Amino acid sequence: MLNIESPVLPLEGRCQCGEVRYRITELPLSLYACHCQECQKQSSSGFGLSMPVKRDALEFSGIEMKLWKRKAESGNDVFCHFCPNCGTRLLHESAADAPVVNIKAGTLSNAKWLSPVAHLWVSSAQTGTVFASDAIQFETQPNSFKQLREAWLAKYEESGV
Ligand SMILES: [Zn+2]
Ligand SMILES: [Zn+2]
Structure with a gap:
């Protein structure tokens, strides 16, 4: 029996x-570092912590965010x-109005349950970084995010979310 704290919907976050x-x-859809x-x-x-979320499942309120592109x-x-106002990064997306966007998950009001299923760019990870033994590691960028989504679903399927 897995002993993991499960997310309770709706998830709430703020800057x-x-x-x-x-x-x-x-x-x-997943969570990775x-x-x-x-x-x-x-x-x-x-x-950075990225949590891919369907845009349709995401509602923003408060003041309008600013955009910076790289x-x-x-x-x-x-x-x-x-x-x-405070400069907190909340959202990354690969295109304007992309159907799936990445929430910067450290902005969740309850971040205690977060456990990334994968680590990207471990080749440039800081020396003191500790990785969970069951997390998938990629030297650089993965070719596809399919494996990351499957690992995430496997983790939470049984929790009945
Ligand atoms: Zn990165
Ligand atoms: Zn703010």
């Missing part, structure tokens, strides 16, 4: 100052949304 808030009404240098800069920490390694744009 650091609370001016931007959101709700997630369906189980997210990225240790690339862009994510280290963005989080000013060891890694190029990914692939050459594609990454659309980065943040609170204009």
